[in-house]
Amino acid sequence: MRKSNQKPVTRNQKKKKINKSQVENLIFSRPRSMRDVEMHYCAGCGHGLVHRLICETIDELGIRERTIGVAPVGCAVIAYDYWDFDVTEAAHGRTPAVATGIKRVRPESIVFSYQGDGDLAAIGTAEIIHTANRGENITVIFVNNGVYGMTGGQMAPTTLAGQVTDTTVEGRNLKRDGYPLKILEMMAVLPGAKYLERTSVHSPQEVLRTKRAIKKAFQTQIDNRGFSMVEVLAMCPTYWGMSPIKSADRIKNEVSTFYPIGVVKSY
Amino acid sequence: MKKKILMCGNDACGEGAVLAGCRFYAGYPITPQNELTSYMSKRMNQTGGVFIQSESELAAINMVFGASVAGARAMTSSSSPGISLKQEGISYLAACELPAVIVNVQRGGPGLGNIAPAQGDYFQATKGGGHGDYNMIVLAPASVEEMMTLTYEAFDLADKYRNPVMILADGLLGQMMEPVSVRSSEFGVRSKKYEKPWALTGCRGRKPNIIRSLLLAEGALEEHNKKLQEKFGRMRKAEVRYEVSNEKDSDIMLVAYGSCARIARAAAEKARSKGIKAALLRPISLWPFPSDILGELSGQVKNFLVVEMSAGQMVEDVRLGVEGRAKVDFYGRMGGGIPTGEEILNKIEALA
Numbered sequence: 001m002r003k004s005n006q007k008p009v010t011r012n013q014k015k016k017k018i019n020k021s022q023v024e025n026l027i028f029s030r031p032r033s034m035r036d037v038e039m040h041y042c043a044g045c046g047h048g049l050v051h052r053l054i055c056e057t058i059d060e061l062g063i064r065e066r067t068i069g070v071a072p073v074g075c076a077v078i079a080y081d082y083w084d085f086d087v088t089e090a091a092h093g094r095t096p097a098v099a100t101g102i103k104r105v106r107p108e109s110i111v112f113s114y115q116g117d118g119d120l121a122a123i124g125t126a127e128i129i130h131t132a133n134r135g136e137n138i139t140v141i142f143v144n145n146g147v148y149g150m151t152g153g154q155m156a157p158t159t160l161a162g163q164v165t166d167t168t169v170e171g172r173n174l175k176r177d178g179y180p181l182k183i184l185e186m187m188a189v190l191p192g193a194k195y196l197e198r199t200s201v202h203s204p205q206e207v208l209r210t211k212r213a214i215k216k217a218f219q220t221q222i223d224n225r226g227f228s229m230v231e232v233l234a235m236c237p238t239y240w241g242m243s244p245i246k247s248a249d250r251i252k253n254e255v256s257t258f259y260p261i262g263v264v265k266s267y
Numbered sequence: 268m269k270k271k272i273l274m275c276g277n278d279a280c281g282e283g284a285v286l287a288g289c290r291f292y293a294g295y296p297i298t299p300q301n302e303l304t305s306y307m308s309k310r311m312n313q314t315g316g317v318f319i320q321s322e323s324e325l326a327a328i329n330m331v332f333g334a335s336v337a338g339a340r341a342m343t344s345s346s347s348p349g350i351s352l353k354q355e356g357i358s359y360l361a362a363c364e365l366p367a368v369i370v371n372v373q374r375g376g377p378g379l380g381n382i383a384p385a386q387g388d389y390f391q392a393t394k395g396g397g398h399g400d401y402n403m404i405v406l407a408p409a410s411v412e413e414m415m416t417l418t419y420e421a422f423d424l425a426d427k428y429r430n431p432v433m434i435l436a437d438g439l440l441g442q443m444m445e446p447v448s449v450r451s452s453e454f455g456v457r458s459k460k461y462e463k464p465w466a467l468t469g470c471r472g473r474k475p476n477i478i479r480s481l482l483l484a485e486g487a488l489e490e491h492n493k494k495l496q497e498k499f500g501r502m503r504k505a506e507v508r509y510e511v512s513n514e515k516d517s518d519i520m521l522v523a524y525g526s527c528a529r530i531a532r533a534a535a536e537k538a539r540s541k542g543i544k545a546a547l548l549r550p551i552s553l554w555p556f557p558s559d560i561l562g563e564l565s566g567q568v569k570n571f572l573v574v575e576m577s578a579g580q581m582v583e584d585v586r587l588g589v590e591g592r593a594k595v596d597f598y599g600r601m602g603g604g605i606p607t608g609e610e611i612l613n614k615i616e617a618l619a
Contacts, residue, residue: 078483087467102334126326
């Protein structure tokens with residue numbers, strides 16, 4: 001695990017008197033919903049960005065004290081170490097089932113699950129489809145980086161054709177390994193799914209778009225409209241075997257042509 | 268005044284849960300426990316609770332996990348093959364110290380087996396079933412009324428220890444009908460309220476709560492295990508339940524649980540009428556197992572005869588309790604076969 005060398009900006013700095021040199025500190029201050037700890041994610045990984053966008057959204061919507069998160073199994077397994085609100089773990093892929101149980105017992109809470117492509121689109125396919133189909137009023141943040149990071153870079157259901165992984169050493173062979181799964185498009189046909197959008201975090205512009213999508217998804221839940229999900233295309237430089245910059249370029253030029261960015265369904 | 272109601276065991280189990288304040292039920296249909304799922308769909312609706320017919324047993328146990336995380340009294344039920352699917356979730360519940368009640372109305376196995384009554388899931392229920400070092404209290408009702416009272420009690424035990432509790436019944440108990448004496452006001456008085464400051468309710472006015480079983484820091488998981496084992500130790504001391512009759516005056520002690528105990532009791536009584544000093548020990552808690560009483564009895568009883576609807580599972584715990592101080596025999600039927608009183612009596616007579 002690599003650790004960020006960047007020194008985190010603490011919340012205390014907010015309280016200090018503002019002068020021009022501190023304006024930047026304010027902009028990059030840590031959201032209230034985010035713990036003041038270093039993350040374990042690799043350099044150039046998309047998870048940290050998405051974690052932060054969720055926290056910013058929760059702060060801006062003023063729902064931190066109503067929020068209950070469900071963390072997955074995968075690279076984001078210890079997301080609760082980074083989020084400063086109530087969070088539970090879930091067994092691999094059962095994340096939406098756990099979120100369902102929480103939300104049905106506490107409809108007044110804002111409940112979201114955070115899942116990777118293995119958790120959501122492989123082992124947990126049944127749970128995500130049926131949770132959406134029941135129209136559960138929860139929000140799902142689905143981080144798709146097309147590879148199993150935590151276990152050492154094996155093929156994911158979302159791995160692109162020809163992509164080299166630990167278990168597709170000659171590239172994903174569609175005849176042998178099947179096709180990359182477009183789960184968001186599959187879910188679009190479900191009446192219970194109310195808001196579905198695919199975004200990316202490969203550029204500042206796309207990061208901002210992702211934040212708008214996450215906010216819209218949470219707002220969908222706050223407005224009791226039903227199931228909402230944002231699929232975020234994210235970089236995995238470590239297991240894509242390329243630099244963070246090249247990884248961002250890969251999303252722009254390759255991944256997003258197969259997984260188009262945009263709103264798939266909106267109420 | 269007590270009211271007598273004719274109910275089937277599955278319905279009685281559901282009513283016990285409702286009386287205990289169960290607020291959440293998730294389940295997937297499987298015979299021979301379908302009456303329970305159906306009953307809960309009606310009763311949760313009537314009492315303002317939540318009923319979900321889940322897409323699978325996996326989803327059901329994990330919905331229960333979520334409901335328990337949020338502080339609700341929650342239950343799921345199934346029969347043998349479905350309970351196998353729930354084992355991962357039960358391990359997580361135990362690891363995260365979450366209360367929940369799981370009902371297994373056993374059927375014949377292994378595999379898809381059949382839908383007849385069986386007791387082949389004893390090992391799975393009492394020795395772990397899921398992965399890792401954990402235990403849960405396992406209660407074995409032997410009548411429709413106990414399907415209600417023990418389920419009711421299971422919710423208190425689950426909350427008391429923050430641990431899953433299993434009701435281990437079988438298809439016979441689930442489907443047969445018997446009069447049940449209910450005075451629901453008594454239940455209400457006995458039901459305990461447990462504060463749940465650990466539950467996830469949103470972090471208003473407090474530090475965030477985290478529910479987790481992943482402990483990667485060096486030694487952290489071992490410490491957590493020690494804490495769990497200390498708790499299981501307290502459960503072992505305080506929660507042993509059994510029923511025994513004629514123990515002072517018996518040569519042959521039958522040991523049986525659940526519906527098998529009903530047949531064994533009748534066989535013991537018949538033997539007694541024939542002048543054979545037979546008696547019955549009925550474990551009600553299968554975990555913790557009533558080992559101490561077996562130790563005491565083994566000084567005076569010549570023969571133990573364990574009767575099960577399995578190839579011989581509980582008999583291993585009886586042998587551990589007896590520790591070689593008396594002879595332990597076994598009679599069992601498998602694959603949905605039910606021992607008859609006559610078969611058991613023949614066995615008793617052969618031992619006498």
